[in-house]
Structures are given as C-alpha cells and as structure tokens.
Amino acid sequence: MQPVKIGLIGFGCVGQGFYYALEQAQLENVSIKKIVVKNPLKERSIASNNFTYDKNEVLHDAEINVLVELIDNAEEAFTIVKTAMENGKHIVTANKKMLAIYLPELLALQKKYQVGLLYEAAVCGAIPIIQTLDRFFANEPLASITGIFNGTTNYVLTKVVQQNTSYEQALLEAQQNGFAETDPTADVQGYDALYKTVIIALHGFGVVLNHKDVLRFGINTLQQNDLKFAKENNYALKLLPTIHETDDSKITAFVLPRFITTSNVLSQVHNELNAVSIYGKVSTQHFYTGKGAGSYPTGAAVLADVAALQNNYTYTYNKLNAKTKIAFTNNAVIKVYISGNNTKYLAQFNFITELETKSNEAFTYKIGTIRITDLKNILEDNDLNSEVFVAVVD
C-alpha cells in the first residue's frame, strides 16, 4: 500500500492507546491525518488542531486511505464504516458489537468495494486470536474454542471470588482502570462476550452466527451463596463462552458462567487477562493469554492491524469460503447449576436429569442436565432471568 493516512474516529481509552502505540513504533509512512471526536469542550491530551468534530471531514477526504473506528455506538459506527468502505477506505475497528450485528453486511461490503477490514482489537484485546484463527487454523478442523473473552467480568470475578471484594466495588474498579465499556451492562450481562463469540465462530468454524440465536447469560445476578458454592466445592468461576462441535458438520455455542476445577488452567487467568483455549483436530491443544482490555494493549492490537493493512494483509475467511459447511445447532445438552431465592422460577427449568438440589433459608440451587434450546427459551423470560443465576458446572 501507499503511505497510510489515517482518519481516526474516537479518542477515548482505546483511541489514546492506539495513538501511544503508534508513537512508540515510529512507523514510516503511517500517520494520523485527523481525529474525529464529539465533544469540542472536552480537554484532550494532545493539541486541538489534531481534532475535528465533523466525521465527513474524514469520510470524504480522498487522501485518507485507512479509517480507524474506535467509538462505542455500534449503529453509528456501522454508518461511518459503511460510508468509508463505499469511499474505498480500508477499515480497522475494535467494535465487536458492530461486527457481530452487521456481520453479513460487512462481509458483503468488503467484497463489493474490495477493501480490507481488520478487527484484531475487537476480540480479546492483545491476544492475536483472529489472525491466528484466520491464518494458522485456516484449514484445520477444530473441535472446540473456549476462553475468557471479557476483561471486565474476569476482573470482577477475580476480585469477588478470590479477594472477597463486593461486586459493586469490583465493577467500579474495572471502570476506573479503563477495562469496562462506557455502559458495563454489555459486559456483565455477557453481551460483549457474545459478540466476540460470533466473530470467533466466523474465523474458527466458518459459521455466521446470528447473535440472537446464541444462549447468553452473564454474571449480574450472582449472589454470595453462589460464591459459597464455588468455595465449598473448590471451583473457580469464570464467564466462559464456548463453541464446540456436536458432530463433524455441526457446532453449538453458548455464553455462560462456568464453575471450573482449579486444575483447569483457565482458573489461573486473573483480572483483566483474557484467554483462548483451542482444540484442533490435528494439532490438539492450544492456549493463549494476554491483556484482554486496557488502553495500551488494545491500542497495540489496533496498531498491528494498521501495519498489516500497509502490508496488504487481509483476512482469508478460508473456512467461510470452504465447500463443506458447518451448521449451528442449539440441540445439545449441557450440565448446569441454577440458583435463586424464588423456587417458583427454579421449578421452570426442565432438566433432562436432575442431579442435585440443595436449599438453605431462602436460597436454592439445582444441578442437572438440560437441552440448550430449552434453557434458552426459559431464560428469555425477563421476570425469571433477573431472579436466577445460571452456570455450566464441570
């Protein structure tokens, strides 16, 4: 590619991290021409002549060949990215929600306008998981991918389970450290992990998931009694999105907290660290960890994408384009722990096999096997899902 002239949209936590990473790298022929921000009154860490408040200044600047999109709002981001692609600009984004929601559109836009779209920073921060899936695992069938895809919830769970910090205090700390999104709901309810799961399914299995089809449950209804259960049984608790094959031509996927034994290496991934565990059908086990959130680590991943574009690197989408297709199914059975204070709600879970029930005072938990379809249907009841906690149990 010619010299890279960047239009940067957004100068928050990740935007500033990218700016810093670019300064450290001293890349030749790569420069930021303009940064688009919303608030002209906000104090900035760099000179004001770097900024504009009109995105069109970037979108219609023919000299700008790479748009780096680092804002929160998915719909707004998509409009910007779409226009930029139509104008022939390559894209680097960290917006997992935009990617997950507009995946079919974004795949079509890439083809139509023959521009690159890279998004390493959108999934697991500084773990180069998309590049690795897209290149190294391009032709190897995988049995499963799981891991810790969300830094905020992992930070909160680490503090709450291991250091007895309160949930609220832990979440506040995550926000203060710049790990949590502007609105932490997406983190704690598992949406952020879900979006990343959709992206990972694309590159790892060649499957375009509709995020609404995937069972998702977060950590926001966690109670002290659930933590007590973990301690008494020597479990660690992690939010572990999982994709695994049910047979050679089908995968299932879900985003759920999971009680794991402390011998599981994922139990040792603490704070804002993320992790990805892959099982390849030929190369067997793989495990990667790195900072999953934070200004500099995420900024470094954005920088890596910009440099990759400069080297004409784009994703192969090899599994998506493969002849043999893999389908998605919720027709699989998992073993879950379900708890709450109101047995009316707990009674609604139609276990295939109920393995254990325990009650003390107002709190009850049940362990049993259940079909994912059934669990998903039950949890779609809004009255119910705020009154129970659900986790896979190993």
Next chain:
Amino acid sequence: MQPVKIGLIGFGCVGQGFYYALEQAQLENVSIKKIVVKNPLKERSIASNNFTYDKNEVLHDAEINVLVELIDNAEEAFTIVKTAMENGKHIVTANKKMLAIYLPELLALQKKYQVGLLYEAAVCGAIPIIQTLDRFFANEPLASITGIFNGTTNYVLTKVVQQNTSYEQALLEAQQNGFAETDPTADVQGYDALYKTVIIALHGFGVVLNHKDVLRFGINTLQQNDLKFAKENNYALKLLPTIHETDDSKITAFVLPRFITTSNVLSQVHNELNAVSIYGKVSTQHFYTGKGAGSYPTGAAVLADVAALQNNYTYTYNKLNAKTKIAFTNNAVIKVYISGNNTKYLAQFNFITELETKSNEAFTYKIGTIRITDLKNILEDNDLNSEVFVAVVD
C-alpha cells in the same frame, strides 16, 4: 498463487504428519506431486508410486512450485532448499538447524529469487509463534521472550522431576513417542532450543544472531542431587531459552536450564508441550502454549504454511528492516546455580557475587551472579562442561 504442486522431501515423523493434516483439510488446488525419500527398501504407509529416490526429480520439475523440506540433516537440507529457491520454488521447512546456521544466506536467497520461505513448524511446533511475532508484533518493541522451545527436554524434565522416572527411560520414551530428533544430543544439549532462539530473535527483535555467540547449556549433566535441590526449594526445572533487552538498543540471549518457582505459569507446561512468554512494551504480557513436537501438531504447522503460501503470504521481516537496529550483547549479569562432584571445576566460575555454597559428600553446588561472557568462556572448556550442571535460578 496458482494451484500448489508440492515436492515433499522427507517422509519421517513430520512428513507423515503433514500428509495426514493435508488429507484432513481437503484443500482445493493443493496436492503433493512427489515425495523424495532415501531408503527404497523401507516399508511406507502409502503406495510406493508416491515416492522417488532422486531429489532432482523434484528440484527440476517445473510444475512443482512449493518444496516442503522435512529432513534432519541441515547441510543437505540447505543444498536442496538453495537449489529449489534458485529454481523459483517457494519453500516450507521445519528445519530449525538449517535456518539458524544459514540465516544470512536464506534471507539473501529470498530477496534474490523473490520466493517465499515459511517455517512455522521449525519453532515450537503447533504454536504459531513466528507468524505472531512477524505480524502482530511487527512494530511493537519487546522487552523479553522466553519459554519452553524443546519438547524432548520438557518431556524428560517432566518425567524426571515430577514422576521420578530415570533420565534414560524418559529420553527413550520421548524417542518412542516421536518427540526426540533422530539424534537426541541436539535436544538434551540445548542446541535445538538454541536454533529456535536464533529464529525467534530474528522475528521478535530483528537481530540476526550467530548461534555460536549465544551461551548454551543443556540438561544432559543433570544429577539426582540437582533434582533434590529443586524439590527442597519447591522449584520446577525447565530448559528456558531467554532473550531480553539490556537497554532500548541491546538484547542479550542465552539457553540455560532454569529453576523457577511453582507459581510461574511455565512450571505447569508439561511433557511435550511448548510455551512462549512474551513481554511487549505496549501490550505487556502474552503467553502461548501448544504441542511443541509430535507428528500431527508439527504436520499441522507445515500445512498452515503451505496454505499461507497459496494466499501469497510471506514474512514481513519488519524488525530486521527497521531503521533503528538492536545489537546483541553478552555483557549482562545473571544469577546461576552451578553444581558438580569435582570442586576443581566449580572453582573456575568467577562469580561477581557468590551467594550460597553447599556441599554434601562428593556433591557441591554454588549460587551466585556471573557475567554471561565469563560463563560462556568457562563452559567452552570441554573437560569442564561435562562435569558440571548450570542453571539460572529465580
């Protein structure tokens, strides 16, 4: 690239693994045209018409555009690879020794003949470390890289330290499982790890190391008393090649066993698993594990390279080509444990600070700080180096 027609040189452990991985992947437009082997009398797992016993049949076949080199002998491999490159063929190789020894020549040949040379399988088997360093870390300055780069020694150390297997028995098992090279000397004396360190230094720091300049010591002189020291102090023992910066413009590197605390995540990397731990100056900590040896995992890495070539992917060598150069130095100080039965040899180690000495019966160990240059000079005495065991101690 056009349809890939492969000439495969070697059909041992890795060659057969690659053959299997290719079968599993069912790649379109990729096929093996001919396999070159040495011994016409050896029984093979596939039909004999796949084989030839004359390498020239492959080297001068214009239809073959990718040569996959999977033999042991480095000099012979280099002659083959050089001729193939001169004939315009792209190369995939797993030959770490060839790469480390002929690095300057191979870099020049790539430039001269404009052909790709990929070697993911040469370093840490199925961990995509070269791709990751070359792409993801292309522009981020690194503080250090360390890890477990050799499956054989890690298998032996796991068995010997944790399961009280004898050294000889453990090594035999490693050979039977296909982890150990044909001649295990290269593994146990640390040469294999050294060659991988040279390749990692190239992509991680842009430094072309001469392998003879790098301090190297293996595990072949390990005694029961050293294992006793590890147990008494709750250490794990690993062969841990290390590259780290001494300042912004210099790195040092060495291949030494290392006593590490059991809280170090590397202590939990067992058997033939390899691991790489990277500290980036922007993105901070990274940790990757995967199978470092074995037919299928290594074969999968070879396959990934073949597919990458088909997508016109080659290494960027970005740090090698960077303006600001990093130099190599042995002028750094490390803390080491040195042991043996003959105090005459132990007395020759000129510690900067001697921290601890212990003797019982004929066995003595000393712990102290020493300059790498000095340690390297002392260990170049062949009489001495077979009589001592040396390890970094945390």
